[in-house]
Amino acid sequence: MAGLILARAGVDVVVLEKHADFLRDFRGDTVHPSTLNLLDQLGLGAEASAIEHSELSTLDAVIDGIRVRAVDFTSLPAPHRYITLMPQWDLLSMLVTEAQKQPSFRLMLEANAHSVIQENGRVVGVEATTPDGPLRVNAVLTVAADGRTSAVRDSLGLVPADYGVPIDVLWFRVPRPTKPMRDTLANIRGGSALVTIPRPGYFQCGLLIRKGTFPEFQRAGITAFRCKIGSIAPRLTDVTAAISNFTDVKLLSVQINRLHQWSVPGALCIGDAAHAMSPAFGVGINYAIQDAVALANTLVPALRKQGADAAAIDSVCAAVQRRRALPTALMQRMQRVAHRLINSATSRTVVHNPPRLRERFVIAVVLPRIRPILARIVGYGFRPERIASGVLKPRR
Ligand SMILES: Cc1cc2nc3c(=O)[nH]c(=O)nc-3n(C[C@H](O)[C@H](O)[C@H](O)COP(=O)(O)OP(=O)(O)OC[C@H]3O[C@@H](n4cnc5c(N)ncnc54)[C@H](O)[C@@H]3O)c2cc1C
Structure with missing residues (x-):
């Protein structure tokens, strides 16, 4: 540029x-x-x-089954x-x-x-x-x-x-499931976070992992990896077979400096x-x-x-x-605050299903304002x- x-x-x-x-x-x-x-x-x-x-036009996260709209670009000028x-x-x-x-x-x-x-x-x-x-x-x-x-x-x-970042990303793609589904950028469930970026015909996915733990995933094997993806984003279960082995999964080291x-x-x-x-x-x-x-x-x-x-x-x-x-x-x-939030969302329950009163208030009243x-x-x-x-x- x-x-x-x-x-x-x-x-x-x-x-x-x-x-x-x-x-x-x-x-x-x-x-x-x-x-x-x-x-x-x-x-x-x-x-x-x-x-x-x-x-x-929106960035949605599904946290333990609850859809939360974090960003809505439709409020921006044309x-x-x-x-x-x-x-x-x-x-x-x-x-x-x-x-x-x-x-x-x-x-x-x-x-x-x-x-x-x-x-x-x-x-x-x-x-x-x-x-x-x-x-x-x-x-x-x-x-x-x-x-x-x-x-x-x-x-x-x-x-x-360098501002140490506690996470790495495992980057891979899966075909879009045939069933139409709403775009979801972040999927957080059971202590894990998966980013799903819609591209024509497929999802570019990023699994956030603790820095340096990729070998643990490799040792557990590709079937366990596929199951993990399916458990975080159940709507992807049927397409995870497309991840044939760990050569399809790239380790990207995240940095902030x-x-x-x-x-x-x-x-x-x-x-x-x-x-x-x-x-x-x-x-x-x-x-x-x-x-x-x-x-x-x-x-x-x-x-x-x-x-x-x-x-x-x-x-x-x-x-x-x-x-x-x-x-x-x-x-x-x-970005560092976002990392901390992701960290806490993956180590404790931030939104209960169904949401508690305080969580409902944040989702229905606070979020729309910010x-x-x-x-x-x-x-x-x-x-x-x-x-x-x-x-x-x-x-x-
Ligand atoms: C996992 C991951 C996902 C990301 N996703 C996004 C995203 O979705 N959106 C986003 O906005 N940002 C994303 N980022 C950040 C983004 O990649 C960078 O901030 C952005 O690419 C920086 O642009 P750049 O042009 O400075 O450097 P780069 O995009 O890295 O480009 C540098 C260029 O210089 C070339 N080059 C390198 N060394 C030499 C050399 N010695 N001689 C000649 N050429 C050389 C490279 O080949 C490359 O073409 C992501 C980062 C990571 C780690």
């Missing part, structure tokens, strides 16, 4: 991607109203809705009163197709950035390995957008502070490289995109006014951190970004 907006602003951009394509399933697939609004701003709304996707779920590789491929219409954009696949180039205490580019040999890219600004295991960040000597300092002279970290987000609320992609927009909004005017002036570039980097650090810290705080607030926070994040006017040149 940063590459696309900068290229659309007429800035020369080289994007290095270490893989040969974007076809990987581990980075989530929620696209929130904040990002849908940005895609509209870029004139890509129609292209985005042409990608096969599902739309969720047109995007929902989140979409679309394969991230399709979204990225669409952004790349659009960016490649700009002569100032270049994508280099299979280019594994491993270290920055420094001159007189300033980063002046990056070195990468490619199938054709070593590659050196000189840049007035090097942006580390290479995710939570960022090699570029490591070579800058920046170390994120962030840098205290996002930049050094000549280089800036954004997205998960600056702040790894937990999957809670599915906001990581959108937060990474918000960073990209904040970067473009500050960098483009600076480049137009002051050219490649080093001090101007460094103050852009500091401004991006100033703008995005607080929204990130607030969202990560919310739902619109939750919809804004989850849908837009704290301090949502818009592409500033004048940044984009007319579309080609």
Whole structure:
């Protein structure tokens, strides 16, 4: 997204991607109203809705058989009163197709950035390995957008502070049962939590487990695993046979961390490289995109006014951190609270079946009042970004 907006602003951009394509399933697939609004701003709304996707206007949890509506996006302003779920590789491929219409954009696949180039205490580019040999890219600004295991960040000597997360996620898919059923994001029963993300034709599922306990599941065997899924979400019992063995189940380690300092002279970290987000609320992609927009909004005017002036570039980097650090810290705080709630929901009964008086009051009176607030926070994040006017040149 940063590459696309900068290229659309007429800035020369080289994007290095270490893989040969974007076809990987581990980075989530929620696209929130904040990002849908940005895609509209870029004139890509129609292209985005042409990608096969599902739309969720509410986020429901079924806790020990009681359905609780946690978030209702229908209270948001039109047109995007929902989140979409679309394969991230399709979204990225669409952004790349659009960016490649700009002569100032270049994508280099299979280019594994491993270290920055420094001159007189300033980063002046990056070195990468490619199938054709070593590659050196000189840049007035090097942006580390290479995710939570960022090699570029490591070579800058920046170390994120880690906020220990007690859970991992086991990620797998099952076909949609033939019987129509209401969309349910979280299923909590008998001390276990299962996320079920509807995708066309199947559910992308995530079983939350205590960190480091995947080997215990493997030892118990795939039949026990299938039974566990069926016991948490009984409506999936008939389709769990599709999980044939543990190669169908991917372990995803959940992290929350962030840098205290996002930049050094000549280089800036954004997205998960600056702040790894937990999957809670599915906001990581959108937060990474918000960073990209904040970067473009500050960098483009600076480049137009002051050219490649080093001090101007460094103050852009500091401004991006100033703008995005607080929204990130607030969202990560919310994610940590969500982890604690999940933890307590899986270790004690939070809603009885049938609900007790106090629980009925929370479900019927308290939740409806906070739902619109939750919809804004989850849908837009704290301090949502818009592409500033004048940044984009007319579309080609
Ligand atoms: C289990 C799990 C589920 C999640 N689900 C969701 C969800 O549903 N919705 C959501 O919004 N967020 C979700 N998240 C969080 C989300 O994945 C991240 O916050 C988001 O992908 C960050 O985007 P990014 O562009 O910063 O990094 P990434 O998406 O990690 O992208 C980094 C890119 O850089 C490339 N790269 C890495 N190293 C190099 C290198 N050395 N040289 C060149 N290229 C390199 C990678 O191949 C990749 O393409 C989830 C996270 C986890 C762990």
